[in-house]
Amino acid sequence: MSEEKAILTIGDKQIELPVYTGTEGERAVDISKLYEEHGLMTFDPSLANTGLCRSTITFIDGEQGILRYRGIPLEEFANSKPNFIEVAWLLIFGTLPKEQEILDFRQMLTERALLHEGIRQHIELMPQGAPPMAILSAGINKMVCYYKRFLTLDDDDQFADAAAQLISQIRTIAAHSYRRSQGLPVMYPDPAMRYCANFLHMMFSLPYRQYEVAPEIEDAMNLLLILHADHEQNCSTATVRVVGSAQANLFASCASGVSALWGPLHGGANVKVMEMLESIYQGGLSPEECLEAAKDKANPFKLFGFGHRVYKNYDPRAKILKDSCDRVFAILKQKDPLLDVARKLEELALKDQYFIDRKLYPNVDFYSGILLRAIGIPTNMFTVLFAIGRLPGWIAHWKEQHDNPTRRIIRPRQLYVGNNQSHYVPVEER
């Protein structure tokens, strides 16, 4: 309950509105009864300033560039290097898992790694070159056709079963979709391998040659997944909540999250960044021309990997990824010329008045592609890797909403600005 009130004055009427304060001091005016009681709606296109829910999962301070999962700063995960599975558990179930809980959850993932043959055959029927994000979204939705027990999740055990199935099989579907795009036979999961190593094995092993997973590559992928694991009410997570609010099942809700993530303004930006860096490297345009194009309002081009709805400071994920690129290349004794191009572009943008005035900084997608390339992931799989990372966040938000006894279907309003009443005219009289 709220002690503080906001007063909205409209005409000669004064309306009292409750004000809530979050645990980190954020304040929100509750307008939820405004229409019902006063016939007034609020207007917030793109929901840029609308609190969709109360949530305990992730905190972001966009002004200071802070990101915490269940209160723990992102940097601590980067330094302590937990397994992605541990972080997934933390996000979904709310606490750091005890050792036995990690072992049990890992066992659940191992037991569920193999795809149903029906789903594997569906992937085989996709045309070669089909976008992996389309296959991923379809594959997740298809799971309930084969496992009908997941259509309704009534208790905690059923939910844990479904969450483990999704987290385990998303990487199997992802790897199979890549094999399909390459016309290669699928590699089945290896129960002896950890989460990331198993994915890399299914991506790159051949029936006659086992892919050796280098520990630094496995670590880099593990970190990358952790950094993508949740980001409060981003576009795909909000989508999962909207779909889930209609009581759609967990799988349908997460499949819709994959579709939202695919867009180039969201997760698809990691592909666009690489295309942009590649074009600069190949001499298609200079970094300066790239910035000019991004600043030109007549040009739809954006500086991909820059800007964020919430961060008005350096995205903490981008900082960690940039350092990680340097570390991985040093260990592998490799160089990627695109990293130099990215650094140059960042340096120029951060000095440019357009970017300074608008507080546009590198976001998570600016350096992630370079790290993914170092891991050996092809560009058409970049957004799929983002989806694998983001899945625990989607599941956590779906659960938080599902467990809330006061939840309602999400249904915004609109300000209608179309025709006033008009009349149907038969086609021969138009």
Ligand code: CMC
């Ligand atoms: N390049 C050039 N101008 C930009 C960019 C950019 N990347 N981002 C924002 N702006 C401009 C924008 O045109 C606007 O200018 P003005 O005030 O003159 O009209 C101003 O900065 C404010 O931006 P906005 O339109 O209010 O930003 P938004 O919150 O609606 O959009 C965004 C956020 C991330 C979609 C946008 O910054 C963008 O398109 N960035 C490039 C795509 C990208 O990197 N997306 C990944 C986002 S982070 C990870 C994720 O969510 O997946």
